[in-house]
Amino acid sequence: MRVRDIGEFELIGHLAETLGALDRGPRLRVAIGDDAAAWDSPAGMTVLSTDTMVEGVHFNRDRTSWRDLGWKAMAVNLSDVAAMGCSPGYSVVTLGLHGGLPVDGLKEMYLGMADACRRFGGAAVGGDVVRSPVFFVTVAMTGMAGDGDTPLLLRGAARPGDQVAVTGSLGGSAGGLRMLAEGPVLDDKTGSYLRDAHNRPAPRVSEGAILRRDGVLAAIDISDGLVADLDKLCEASGVGAVVRSGLLPVDARLKAAFPQDWLSLALSGGEDYELLFTAPPRTMESAISALEIPSAIVGDIVAAPRGVSVLDRDGRPVAVERGGWDHFRDSPDPSRAGRQDQA
Amino acid sequence: MRVRDIGEFELIGHLAETLGALDRGPRLRVAIGDDAAAWDSPAGMTVLSTDTMVEGVHFNRDRTSWRDLGWKAMAVNLSDVAAMGCSPGYSVVTLGLHGGLPVDGLKEMYLGMADACRRFGGAAVGGDVVRSPVFFVTVAMTGMAGDGDTPLLLRGAARPGDQVAVTGSLGGSAGGLRMLAEGPVLDDKTGSYLRDAHNRPAPRVSEGAILRRDGVLAAIDISDGLVADLDKLCEASGVGAVVRSGLLPVDARLKAAFPQDWLSLALSGGEDYELLFTAPPRTMESAISALEIPSAIVGDIVAAPRGVSVLDRDGRPVAVERGGWDHFRDSPDPSRAGRQDQA
Numbered sequence: 001m002r003v004r005d006i007g008e009f010e011l012i013g014h015l016a017e018t019l020g021a022l023d024r025g026p027r028l029r030v031a032i033g034d035d036a037a038a039w040d041s042p043a044g045m046t047v048l049s050t051d052t053m054v055e056g057v058h059f060n061r062d063r064t065s066w067r068d069l070g071w072k073a074m075a076v077n078l079s080d081v082a083a084m085g086c087s088p089g090y091s092v093v094t095l096g097l098h099g100g101l102p103v104d105g106l107k108e109m110y111l112g113m114a115d116a117c118r119r120f121g122g123a124a125v126g127g128d129v130v131r132s133p134v135f136f137v138t139v140a141m142t143g144m145a146g147d148g149d150t151p152l153l154l155r156g157a158a159r160p161g162d163q164v165a166v167t168g169s170l171g172g173s174a175g176g177l178r179m180l181a182e183g184p185v186l187d188d189k190t191g192s193y194l195r196d197a198h199n200r201p202a203p204r205v206s207e208g209a210i211l212r213r214d215g216v217l218a219a220i221d222i223s224d225g226l227v228a229d230l231d232k233l234c235e236a237s238g239v240g241a242v243v244r245s246g247l248l249p250v251d252a253r254l255k256a257a258f259p260q261d262w263l264s265l266a267l268s269g270g271e272d273y274e275l276l277f278t279a280p281p282r283t284m285e286s287a288i289s290a291l292e293i294p295s296a297i298v299g300d301i302v303a304a305p306r307g308v309s310v311l312d313r314d315g316r317p318v319a320v321e322r323g324g325w326d327h328f329r330d331s332p333d334p335s336r337a338g339r340q341d342q343a
Numbered sequence: 344m345r346v347r348d349i350g351e352f353e354l355i356g357h358l359a360e361t362l363g364a365l366d367r368g369p370r371l372r373v374a375i376g377d378d379a380a381a382w383d384s385p386a387g388m389t390v391l392s393t394d395t396m397v398e399g400v401h402f403n404r405d406r407t408s409w410r411d412l413g414w415k416a417m418a419v420n421l422s423d424v425a426a427m428g429c430s431p432g433y434s435v436v437t438l439g440l441h442g443g444l445p446v447d448g449l450k451e452m453y454l455g456m457a458d459a460c461r462r463f464g465g466a467a468v469g470g471d472v473v474r475s476p477v478f479f480v481t482v483a484m485t486g487m488a489g490d491g492d493t494p495l496l497l498r499g500a501a502r503p504g505d506q507v508a509v510t511g512s513l514g515g516s517a518g519g520l521r522m523l524a525e526g527p528v529l530d531d532k533t534g535s536y537l538r539d540a541h542n543r544p545a546p547r548v549s550e551g552a553i554l555r556r557d558g559v560l561a562a563i564d565i566s567d568g569l570v571a572d573l574d575k576l577c578e579a580s581g582v583g584a585v586v587r588s589g590l591l592p593v594d595a596r597l598k599a600a601f602p603q604d605w606l607s608l609a610l611s612g613g614e615d616y617e618l619l620f621t622a623p624p625r626t627m628e629s630a631i632s633a634l635e636i637p638s639a640i641v642g643d644i645v646a647a648p649r650g651v652s653v654l655d656r657d658g659r660p661v662a663v664e665r666g667g668w669d670h671f672r673d674s675p676d677p678s679r680a681g682r683q684d685q686a
Contacts (some may be wrong), residue, residue: 003449004442012472018453019467028433028468037469039433041384041487048468050483054475090371090382092393094481097345104358106346110361124362125371125391126380129355132397132420134476138437139391140483144384161442 034155035083041158045145049080055135063180065324066105068199070112075139078120078203078274083221085153085212086143088122093139096132107302120205153212153219155236162278167204169249172197174269175258185257193253201273211277214287225270227320231308240306243299247311268321344616351392377498388488392423398463398478406523409448411542413455420484421463421546426564428496428555429486436482439475453601463548496555496562498579505588505621505644510547512592515540517612518601528600529612536596544616550634557630562620568613569665574651586642610663
């Protein structure tokens with residue numbers, strides 16, 4: 001059996017099984033299968049997350065500037081820490097480099113990382129530089145949970161009766177990717193919105209902390225797409241979800257640029273790095289009102305059926321590609337624009 | 344200016360300069376330029392280290408089994424934490440995978456990681472799986488400093504008058520690599536010693552803790568080779584060093600297998616993952632006697648000249664390749680067997 005013969009989720013299942021059979025001590029709270037690992041320490045809970053961007057897979061230097069690449073490499077990790085409801089701490093950066101890369105570009109990239117940290121917290125404090133025929137950037141980021149009595153935001157904590165909500169708006173990053181690949185849209189203002197949505201995502205760090213403080217228990221960040229990530233949350237929680245497509249928050253500029261496709265971009269596009277969270281209605285109301293950015297309730301958690309259904313205004317099912325982006329199969333559908341399909 | 348136009352050290356200098364100009368808060372104790380980053384937390388000092396192995400650069404699956412690969416990926420990180428005098432904590436693993444890799448091999452690799460953690464401490468608790476045309480394994484490992492009043496082992500703490508010592512013996516890993524590349528040596532017992540030296544290095548975790556407890560201040564682990572790593576330590580400390588080649592601890596099996604080359608393997612081979620440490624004579628004596636494995640004094644730290652000189656029994660200079668393995672230049676000397684030259 002090769003990696004390509006099974007999907008990403010099955011592969012992770014195999015690896016988690018191997019890891020899970022090992023004794024890892026009583027302090028471990030969250031292991032493989034959430035946005036970050038977490039454990040108790042005398043300082044409170046500590047989280048550790050890592051995320052990688054590989055050239056030609058997760059980014060393309062024709063479409064993403066060096067500075068934006070640094071921002072994004074840091075932002076995707078900040079988003080993981082945010083999705084646990086934690087504050088970003090120090091991080092280490094691994095660069096896999098070949099000789100042809102420009103040194104000034106790499107310095108620009110570090111400045112982009114610093115830009116993101118200045119705005120959202122954390123700091124890069126070391127790392128490793130290795131030779132690699134393929135350029136990649138890996139960040140490993142610690143985070144602090146602060147008040148250890150307040151539960152972390154977890155994928156496995158959604159319950160039937162919860163409402164499902166998302167911060168910000170959806171599909172902009174995938175729209176930006178499509179524009180960068182296929183050419184300009186409408187006007188410069190729309191183009192610049194879409195480009196920034198793709199290249200300079202805003203991880204929801206303060207929002208994650210507010211949600212956790214205000215009693216939300218379940219969250220995940222949207223990296224592979226609303227439906228794919230909600231599916232992971234449902235799987236981890238042993239529940240199902242119904243999403244109402246009419247409730248999805250979609251920016252008017254995305255709708256204008258892609259009048260045919262905005263819904264599919266919003267449902268499956270990925271890389272929005274918004275938070276997807278669930279809570280009972282009363283908790284949801286107070287949590288949403290505490291946030292400083294708009295958030296939208298988009299559906300409900302149900303006991304059955306498992307998985308995610310999307311319904312239109314008339315209650316009819318909307319066809320959606322399922323299962324998240326499958327990173328390893330040989331023939332990906334090139335129309336998908338998930339995190340693994342940016343090259 | 345491209346990465347290939349400057350060496351690894353100059354590149355890291357550029358990146359460190361970019362990072363160093365940023366404010367990273369008062370809690371940071373050690374940043375880029377040591378074996379790990381370190382910062383204060385209410386739980387004591389925390390360290391974070393990361394190390395990567397790229398197929399074709401740092402390993403070759405013809406020469407290293409899956410289980411050994413897992414062991415080694417964990418061991419090189421354990422060695423970084425050991426070189427700070429800290430205890431290994433939780434770690435996250437990033438796998439860059441292409442579709443052709445065998446799932447059973449990856450599971451074996453995880454078991455190898457668990458083998459290393461069972462013996463030396465720490466545990467893998469999560470990570471990330473990404474698609475990559477080149478297979479790589481990155482581990483990011485936290486460590487705890489325990490008693491925060493005891494200084495960490497640092498590269499920059501060597502002083503003139505210190506003696507220079509190493510744990511264990513040198514050159515075995517490079518000898519093993521040469522054997523794996525060029526064919527069997529002598530007998531099976533020698534072969535198995537050399538293979539294990541290369542594929543299952545023993546990070547000096549308990550030794551690092553003892554050295555720190557007993558007053559040693561300066562250490563680095565030997566990944567690029569004795570001379571190259573001592574050179575880094577001297578550079579960080581603003582001192583020079585004299586190594587006596589007659590004092591180098593070299594296993595009799597390595598000498599027997601490579602009667603012409605054992606000295607150069609011991610001086611420049613790399614990947615031994617022994618600790619190289621310095622201390623004034625009295626501290627050195629008590630530290631060495633506290634260790635449960637043999638250690639050898641191999642030279643002295645001097646105020647000038649800077650850099651590392653190697654002298655033979657008669658006090659004549661021994662020619663050594665300098666400056667560490669240069670990962671990025673286009674025409675590496677294929678006779679070198681440093682960490683970056685295993686493919």
